[in-house]
Amino acid sequence: MRDAARRLAERDIRPVLERHDRDRPLPKDVFLDLFARVARLGLLAPRLPEAAGGSGIGMLDYGIMFEQIPPAISMSLLSQDGCIARIYAEGTPEQRERLLPDLVAGRKIGCTGSTEPDAGSDPRAIRTRVRREGDTLVLNGTKMWITNVSLCDIMIVTCVDAVRGNSRDCIVKVVVERDQSPFESRQIDAIGLRQGLLGEAVFENCRVPVRNLIDSPEGGTKVLKTTWLVNRALVGLQAVHLAQKALDAALEYAGVRKQFGKVIAAHQLVQKNLSDIATAVEASRLLCYRALSIIDQGRPAEGATAMAKRFAQMACQEALWQAMNVFGAMGLAREARIEELYRDVRMLAIPDGTNEILALIHGRELTGIEAFRGVAQTA
Numbered sequence: 246m247r248d249a250a251r252r253l254a255e256r257d258i259r260p261v262l263e264r265h266d267r268d269r270p271l272p273k274d275v276f277l278d279l280f281a282r283v284a285r286l287g288l289l290a291p292r293l294p295e296a297a298g299g300s301g302i303g304m305l306d307y308g309i310m311f312e313q314i315p316p317a318i319s320m321s322l323l324s325q326d327g328c329i330a331r332i333y334a335e336g337t338p339e340q341r342e343r344l345l346p347d348l349v350a351g352r353k354i355g356c357t358g359s360t361e362p363d364a365g366s367d368p369r370a371i372r373t374r375v376r377r378e379g380d381t382l383v384l385n386g387t388k389m390w391i392t393n394v395s396l397c398d399i400m401i402v403t404c405v406d407a408v409r410g411n412s413r414d415c416i417v418k419v420v421v422e423r424d425q426s427p428f429e430s431r432q433i434d435a436i437g438l439r440q441g442l443l444g445e446a447v448f449e450n451c452r453v454p455v456r457n458l459i460d461s462p463e464g465g466t467k468v469l470k471t472t473w474l475v476n477r478a479l480v481g482l483q484a485v486h487l488a489q490k491a492l493d494a495a496l497e498y499a500g501v502r503k504q505f506g507k508v509i510a511a512h513q514l515v516q517k518n519l520s521d522i523a524t525a526v527e528a529s530r531l532l533c534y535r536a537l538s539i540i541d542q543g544r545p546a547e548g549a550t551a552m553a554k555r556f557a558q559m560a561c562q563e564a565l566w567q568a569m570n571v572f573g574a575m576g577l578a579r580e581a582r583i584e585e586l587y588r589d590v591r592m593l594a595i596p597d598g599t600n601e602i603l604a605l606i607h608g609r610e611l612t613g614i615e616a617f618r619g620v621a622q623t624a
């Protein structure tokens with residue numbers, strides 16, 4: 246499975262990334278083509294059972310394959326998968342039948358929008374509102390930092406139900422199909438993952454048929470919780486992908502670059518640097534695999550996934566810093582392509598729980614005390 250995913254990455258994805266501008270998001274037709282290829286390998290809807298068009302593989306197996314895909318693309322796969330999982334877990338049979346086939350086959354791009362300019366780590370601060378006018382839902386608000394949104398066809402928007410009020414219980418989700426309910430969006434110019442899709446969407450009286458309301462708060466909760474937990478380990482594996490590339494490049498460079506009459510790999514401190522990088526990669530990988538394995542076993546995985554993502558992001562970021570040092574000044578040059586990996590790994594500290602929030606999630610499991618809001622979780 247690992248080899249099949251690696252072949253897909255090396256043969257079908259990497260050359261496409263190389264052919265396009267490194268600083269701009271890939272065009273939509275290119276994304277759709279890559280999605281269709283990924284779908285053929287069963288990686289677009291890994292969590293859906295085969296009967297529902299997915300591949301139904303275990304999450305550890307999925308993680309091992311996912312790790313091979315370049316993060317500018319795999320971040321989009323996560324967003325697509327989040328959209329698919331949400332419709333599958335919480336949607337009505339009619340919504341599943343109507344919306345899932347195009348997403349699962351990679352014919353349409355999906356995303357999920359929760360974050361807003363004033364609502365990030367605290368999802369209870371969401372202000373995007375939906376109100377009902379007969380058979381139509383009317384959306385108003387702004388979503389920000391949403392993967393895939395600039396080119397998406399389908400977006401699941403988390404909103405406050407204006408009919409029922411503004412408390413946590415009144416959060417609902419609406420599927421916005423862009424061809425019938427157009428909205429404005431723009432790409433956000435960020436430090437890394439620059440060929441990927443990250444953007445903002447503005448809803449101004451956006452009208453959506455009422456049949457697109459997702460309104461089953463209970464039914465899908467367990468599936469969705471697992472989805473978030475898996476995502477943390479997967480983002481950790483994106484960091485591993487980047488640091489592994491840096492390790493490979495640093496080993497090669499250290500074997501040919503000569504200073505003081507010998508290759509720099511023969512200097513003891515360079516060997517220590519390489520050892521540190523390799524240790525960070527391996528430890529991060531194993532923590533992420535372990536977290537996914539715990540999920541596969543159906544055991545509680547809040548702490549394990551939080552620990553894995555936070556450790557992997559921090560350790561791999563440090564590893565990339567060290568890899569840049571192995572390259573000396575060349576590590577700073579764009580042509581060496583190491584600084585690009587460093588900018589990409591920096592992006593991973595934020596989605597699916599910032600490092601601070603993940604520390605609090607892990608700390609809550611260790612202590613039984615909820616530090617977010619200072620309320621004891623256990624008696």
Ligand SMILES: Cc1cc2nc3c(=O)[nH]c(=O)nc-3n(C[C@H](O)[C@H](O)[C@H](O)COP(=O)(O)OP(=O)(O)OC[C@H]3O[C@@H](n4cnc5c(N)ncnc54)[C@H](O)[C@@H]3O)c2cc1C
Pocket residue numbers: 324356357358359360362364365366367389390391392393443592593595596597598599600601602605617
């Ligand atoms: C690459 C990328 C992809 C993303 N994709 C999506 C997506 O597809 N859909 C989506 O909805 N969102 C997405 N996001 C948004 C992401 O989920 C949010 O950015 C994240 O939740 C943090 O919110 P924020 O940026 O507003 O930071 P804030 O919540 O404002 O946090 C700012 C700082 O305060 C710290 N902080 C906040 N609260 C606490 C606390 N209680 N204790 C200690 N420290 C705290 C944070 O750790 C951080 O350092 C993505 C972001 C990125 C970078």
